[in-house]
Amino acid sequence: MGIGGGVFLGPVLLLIGFASPKNIAGICSAFVLVNSVVGLLSHSLQGRVDLSVLFFLGLVVFAGAQVGSFLGTRKFSPLLLQRIFAFILLAVSLKLGIGISG
Numbered sequence: 001m002g003i004g005g006g007v008f009l010g011p012v013l014l015l016i017g018f019a020s021p022k023n024i025a026g027i028c029s030a031f032v033l034v035n036s037v038v039g040l041l042s043h044s045l046q047g048r049v050d051l052s053v054l055f056f057l058g059l060v061v062f063a064g065a066q067v068g069s070f071l072g073t074r075k076f077s078p079l080l081l082q083r084i085f086a087f088i089l090l091a092v093s094l095k096l097g098i099g100i101s102g
Contacts, residue, residue: 006032
């Protein structure tokens, strides 16, 4: 599986001024959700999903999404979100640029 394009969607939307950083984060999250569900279904049909960890990981992802949503909408300023986003974008760019992406 590749990266699904989510790494590129956010910066492009931000660059063209499509929406605020908070809205772009939501759009990217929905994009990642759809890609993840499609990937899970595809791998499941091929018998490559370990069902013993699926429920646990689902709970962890759900909890993380709730915490992230709360922090992003109620605690973090738009400037802080921009800085976090820039740091993640820089880290991903370096990882891809150096060629240690996996």
